[in-house]
Amino acid sequence: MLLKTLNFHRFKCGFAPVLRASRLFSNSPPSDVQQPSDESISGKQVKPERKSVVPSNSRFIYPEFLPDPKIEWRNSLREKLERMDMIQRRKHIDIPEFYVGSIMAVSSSNQHAPNKATRFVGICIQRLGCGLRANFTLRNVIKHVGTEMKYQLYDPTIQKIEVLRLEKRLDDELLYLRDAPNEYSTFDENMEVEYLPEGAPVPVNPEMVKLKPRPWRARWERKNMKGLADLGLEDRFYERAEELATPWEKYDLMKQYRKTIPEEEQKEIFAEVYSELHEVEVMRKKLKRKKVFIKPTKNV
Amino acid sequence: MKRFSSCLYKKYSGSLCSIKYVSTSANIHPKTEIVAYQNNLFDNEQKRQREAVGRIEKITVKYIGVPENVTLSMNKGISTPFHCAQHISEMLVKRSGLALIDETHLWDMHRPLESDCELTFMHAQYLPDPYHFNRAYWRSCSLILGAVISKAFKTDIQPTLHSFPSPNVKSGSFVYDVELSNLPEWAPTENELRILSANMVKFAQKSYKFERLAVSEELALDIFQENKFKKEQVPNIAQQSIDKKVVLYRIDDHIEISRGPMIGNTDLLGRCSITAVHRLDTKNGHLYRFQGVSLPVNIMLNHFAYSLLEQRAKKLNAARWVDQAQNDTYVPQFSREETAV
Amino acid sequence: MNQAEVSQLVSKLRIRINPRHKNLKCPEGPQGRLNKLRKTVNALFKYERLELNYTLADETRGYAERLISEAIRHGDTHKPTMEMADYWIEEKQLIHKLFKVLVPRFNDYQTSYTMLYRAPKAYPEIVYPRSVLELRGNPFPAILPQRSDQRNFIHNVLLDEAKKAYRAEKYEEITKSLEEQRDE
Numbered sequence: 001m002l003l004k005t006l007n008f009h010r011f012k013c014g015f016a017p018v019l020r021a022s023r024l025f026s027n028s029p030p031s032d033v034q035q036p037s038d039e040s041i042s043g044k045q046v047k048p049e050r051k052s053v054v055p056s057n058s059r060f061i062y063p064e065f066l067p068d069p070k071i072e073w074r075n076s077l078r079e080k081l082e083r084m085d086m087i088q089r090r091k092h093i094d095i096p097e098f099y100v101g102s103i104m105a106v107s108s109s110n111q112h113a114p115n116k117a118t119r120f121v122g123i124c125i126q127r128l129g130c131g132l133r134a135n136f137t138l139r140n141v142i143k144h145v146g147t148e149m150k151y152q153l154y155d156p157t158i159q160k161i162e163v164l165r166l167e168k169r170l171d172d173e174l175l176y177l178r179d180a181p182n183e184y185s186t187f188d189e190n191m192e193v194e195y196l197p198e199g200a201p202v203p204v205n206p207e208m209v210k211l212k213p214r215p216w217r218a219r220w221e222r223k224n225m226k227g228l229a230d231l232g233l234e235d236r237f238y239e240r241a242e243e244l245a246t247p248w249e250k251y252d253l254m255k256q257y258r259k260t261i262p263e264e265e266q267k268e269i270f271a272e273v274y275s276e277l278h279e280v281e282v283m284r285k286k287l288k289r290k291k292v293f294i295k296p297t298k299n300v
Numbered sequence: 301m302k303r304f305s306s307c308l309y310k311k312y313s314g315s316l317c318s319i320k321y322v323s324t325s326a327n328i329h330p331k332t333e334i335v336a337y338q339n340n341l342f343d344n345e346q347k348r349q350r351e352a353v354g355r356i357e358k359i360t361v362k363y364i365g366v367p368e369n370v371t372l373s374m375n376k377g378i379s380t381p382f383h384c385a386q387h388i389s390e391m392l393v394k395r396s397g398l399a400l401i402d403e404t405h406l407w408d409m410h411r412p413l414e415s416d417c418e419l420t421f422m423h424a425q426y427l428p429d430p431y432h433f434n435r436a437y438w439r440s441c442s443l444i445l446g447a448v449i450s451k452a453f454k455t456d457i458q459p460t461l462h463s464f465p466s467p468n469v470k471s472g473s474f475v476y477d478v479e480l481s482n483l484p485e486w487a488p489t490e491n492e493l494r495i496l497s498a499n500m501v502k503f504a505q506k507s508y509k510f511e512r513l514a515v516s517e518e519l520a521l522d523i524f525q526e527n528k529f530k531k532e533q534v535p536n537i538a539q540q541s542i543d544k545k546v547v548l549y550r551i552d553d554h555i556e557i558s559r560g561p562m563i564g565n566t567d568l569l570g571r572c573s574i575t576a577v578h579r580l581d582t583k584n585g586h587l588y589r590f591q592g593v594s595l596p597v598n599i600m601l602n603h604f605a606y607s608l609l610e611q612r613a614k615k616l617n618a619a620r621w622v623d624q625a626q627n628d629t630y631v632p633q634f635s636r637e638e639t640a641v
Numbered sequence: 642m643n644q645a646e647v648s649q650l651v652s653k654l655r656i657r658i659n660p661r662h663k664n665l666k667c668p669e670g671p672q673g674r675l676n677k678l679r680k681t682v683n684a685l686f687k688y689e690r691l692e693l694n695y696t697l698a699d700e701t702r703g704y705a706e707r708l709i710s711e712a713i714r715h716g717d718t719h720k721p722t723m724e725m726a727d728y729w730i731e732e733k734q735l736i737h738k739l740f741k742v743l744v745p746r747f748n749d750y751q752t753s754y755t756m757l758y759r760a761p762k763a764y765p766e767i768v769y770p771r772s773v774l775e776l777r778g779n780p781f782p783a784i785l786p787q788r789s790d791q792r793n794f795i796h797n798v799l800l801d802e803a804k805k806a807y808r809a810e811k812y813e814e815i816t817k818s819l820e821e822q823r824d825e
Contacts, residue, residue: 059647066645071660130644172648248672251728253707254662254700261645262653427790434795469795470802593799601796609796612803 054270061097063127064134064153065273066261082131083269087276089154094284095161100124101169101205103187104138106151107160117159120149121189125174139177141186146178165194168204170227179216180209195288321483322452322492338523339553345515353377362418363388374413382409382564384419395598396421397563398436406432409564411512424568424596433563438467440510440563441474441594445574447554448499449478449590457482461556462529462587465619473575473591473613479529480588488577496574497592504569508551510562520546523555529584530557570597571606575613591617652710655753656702663696678704681774683731685755686738689779692760695770702755702774704729709754712744746778753777758784 059066065086067079089095098104102124110118122138125148129135134153139146151158164187177185196202208229211220221231222241231237249255261269357376363369367389374384381399385392399407400420407413422433442464449459462477480486488496515523517538524530537557538544549556551566572594580587593613595601601609667673681701685691691698708729715722717740726736747754760771773784791797 059650063644063647066647068643069645070643071658128644134644246671248675251725252671252675253711253725253729254658254703256646256649257651257654257703257707258658258660258662259643259646260649260651263650264653266650425791425794427786429793430795431793434793434798437795469798472799472802472806595796599794599796605796605800608803609799612799612806615806 054267054274058270058274059266060099062270062273062277064130065269066130066266067269068130069259069261071258079131079269080272083273085132086154087273087280089156090277090280093158093160094280094287095153096163096166096284097202098124098136098161098163098166099168099202100127100172100174101167102163103165103167103191104136105160105162105164105191106138106149106158108151108155109157109159119189121164121187121191122147122149123174123177123185123187125177125185139174139185140189141182142189144182146182146185148178162193164191166196166202168202170204170206170208171225174227175218176209176211176216176220176223176225176228179211179218179220181212184209321454321457321486322488322495334526335553338555339550341519341523342511342513342548342550342555345519346511346513349513350378359413359416361413361416363420364418365420367391377412377414380410380412381407381419381421384413385409385421392421395423395568397424397565397568397596398422398433398561400432406436406561408510408512408561410509411561424599434469435467436561436563437568437594437596438469438474439464439558439560440566441569441572441592442467442476443510443549443554443556443558443562444500444504444551444566444569445474445476445590445592446478446556447551448496448503449476450554452496452499453480460527460529462584463533468619471617471619472609472615473593473617475617475619476590477580477587478590479585483588484586486577486579486588493574493576496590497572500572500574500592500594501569503552504566504572506552507565507567509565511550512560512562513548513550514543514545515548517544517546520548520557523548524557533557568597569594570599571595571601573610573613575610576615578616589617651707652714654703654706654710655751656706656755656757658703659699663700665697665700679729679731682708682729683735685774685776686730686735686743687732690773690775690781692771692773695759695772698757698772698774702757705776706754708739709743709747712739713748716740716744743776750777756784 065083067074103121104124105119105121107117107119109116120138120140122140124136125139126137127135128137132152132154135150136153137148137150139148141147207227209227210229211231214233219237219241220228221233221237222244224245353376356378358373359376359379361372361374361379361384363372363384370388372384372387381396381401382393384399385396396409398421399409400422401407401413401417403418403420422430424430424433424437426433446461446464450461453459458481460479460481462479464474464476467474517534520534520538521531524534534546534557537546546557547560549558549560549562572592574590574592576591578589578591580589591613593609595606665674665677667677669676677697678701681691681693681697682705685701685705693701708726711722711725717723723736726739727733730736730739743754754777756775756777758773758775760773762768762771775781775784792801
């Protein structure tokens with residue numbers, strides 16, 4: 001039913017529909033969804049030791065904890081309150097580490113579904129926003145129709161977030177998958193979780209995407225994307241792209257500075273939240289180990 | 301006996317009983333005739349000295365400092381540092397209180413220059429150290445205080461100015477010692493002190509020049525014939541000076557003996573308050589020591605900090621009593637110029 | 642709501658940052674703007690003190706600070722930093738100055754590396770606000786008067802002496818009370 005409406009929508013508008021999975025429900029998410037079981041903690045009585053040193057890659061794992069760098073919108077109190085809310089939410093459901101390019105499955109409440117929940121599997125093509133408004137977009141091809149779902153990361157209707165395959169792509173945004181043939185964004189709904197060995201770096205998938213012929217949703221030849229195979233355009237397109245290129249922007253030190261949060265501030269923020277985040281993470285790892293025991297490992 | 305003069309300030313009319321002796325009128329001059337006589341003598345001597353210059357000779361004066369270094373050609377024995385400042389910049393005219401000649405001699409703003417020289421001007425914020433300006437300023441404050449005291453009292457009280465000690469800014473107050481006839485026991489009220497302070501500021505705001513004149517002993521004695529203390533001091537001073545001269549300063553019509561140097565104009569006096577009058581017992585009889593504190597016009601100070609200074613200035617200034625030692629008006633090295641180094 | 646860029650880490654600047662860049666007059670667009678700023682950054686590293694229009698000085702200040710902080714952060718062996726220095730500094734001997742002179746000078750600074758002062762306008766010729774931009778620790782005489790010079794101003798002398806007198810009084814009181822206690 002849902003897909004049919006999506007389909008209809010797509011034909012009308014001419015692009016893959018983006019659903020905002022942010023319907024509010026008065027009831028809280030069901031407690032059976034990956035709640036840290038009480039016996040697992042109390043049985044072993046292992047208190048996670050608090051690391052004083054914040055790992056340097058925190059900014060990649062938890063980018064939404066960094067506030068919006070726009071100076072007019074900064075408000076230290078609001079940022080702090082948001083961080084507290086985010087941690088509270090993370091204690092309720094597991095929000096794993098993921099990147100653009102990772103393949104994820106999200107279960108969210110849906111009152112129209114027979115079991116009151118829908119699960120959507122797809123590749124993360126975009127990650128935007130900060131604080132409680134952080135969101136990500138999943139893309140998959142379902143019944144030959146490209147479908148995208150945009151989820152708010154801290155949406156209370158989300159029941160479960162799984163990372164099926166943790167990997168990165170060459171680009172920070174994979175919006176060009178919309179203009180690529182369907183096989184690039186087709187993922188099996190019943191895909192199994194692929195585990196990485198402990199402590200291994202996140203692999204980068206060097207897959208090059210070959211786009212369909214024009215027309216496209218954007219002029220990809222001007223976007224300087226690393227993950228695109230030869231676009232096969234006429235010379236005039238590349239010439240125009242060269243005309244419009246802004247090679248000096250990488251030297252604009254202040255422009256960069258205004259887009260980032262300086263290191264000192266990042267340290268302050270992560271020092272504030274890290275002990276609690278670490279606790280949540282340790283708990284998650286314990287659960288993961290249990291799962292590993294249950295199912296045969298299938299490492300890439 | 302009714303002591304109030306007819307033109308009391310309305311401001312103080314509510315507390316009349318506290319203003320007993322200090323005249324609140326500007327018109328009462330008990331010794332007008334004497335003052336006129338003194339000034340006549342001073343004017344004549346000044347005129348004589350000017351005429352004695354004779355043929356005008358030129359000197360070159362090099363000015364070093366802001367806004368620019370200038371070389372001026374001035375008249376020997378006529379032109380003063382003040383005239384030089386007028387040639388250079390209005391800012392210098394307004395703020396300068398003292399001139400420094402050849403980086404060694406302190407020179408009054410209104411004292412004629414005598415030879416080729418290098419010139420700099422000192423002011424309240426002179427760098428690296430405004431020490432000499434501060435001293436001259438303190439001395440000038442004492443002089444102005446003397447002028448104010450001599451006019452402040454009613455006709456039945458005869459203030460006889462004695463002298464003031466060498467200026468010492470660190471003592472916290474400038475001082476003038478005065479004998480008040482008919483007032484053996486006097487403790488001034490708050491309002492009386494306030495009137496004195498107001499008179500002082502008003503006097504200063506009239507922008508009187510400090511005129512300097514070196515005169516002979518006889519003339520000085522003639523000028524101060526009515527003042528028993530000064531009459532005593534003059535021969536002493538003349539003896540100790542090298543060229544047997546006595547240096548007089550005049551502001552408005554008040555004439556005073558002092559070694560100098562003084563600041564150029566009374567309008568450099570900014571905030572000022574007379575804080576206390578103490579009674580001293582000396583061999584010359586009872587003297588009253590008037591004390592005050594003041595800041596130059598371009599020095600700004602928070603009122604609280606200033607009140608601290610006032611509090612301190614209320615305590616008796618322990619500068620040399622008149623009979624303890626020589627005081628500033630007749631120090632031994634009288635006519636040698638005070639040197640800056 | 643935008644996400645902060647995390648691809649590279651920068652040091653915090655110790656100056657006030659305007660929320661948005663200020664527009665400079667340049668017909669060549671954003672590239673011309675950088676070229677203009679490049680000249681002033683170069684001149685700042687060369688002369689260490691400049692008198693400029695306020696807008697230009699304020700903009701230049703940020704770039705100069707960033708360049709120095711990058712140089713301090715990464716040193717002269719870091720290739721992207723060297724590339725950046727190569728872009729921003731037109732006179733190549735000044736690159737050596739940046740890494741060999743300025744980096745050691747500013748290494749331990751807890752304040753900004755530059756100072757920006759408002760300068761007087763020369764009425765009536767110049768209507769734009771003027772300013773003086775300088776590197777800290779330059780060899781020129783200070784622009785602002787030194788506070789220590791004001792020690793000998795008359796009010797400070799008076800206040801110092803008042804403080805001393807007050808202390809002496811207090812000490813006297815204390816010794817007196819101590820003596821009284823001893824007598825008792």
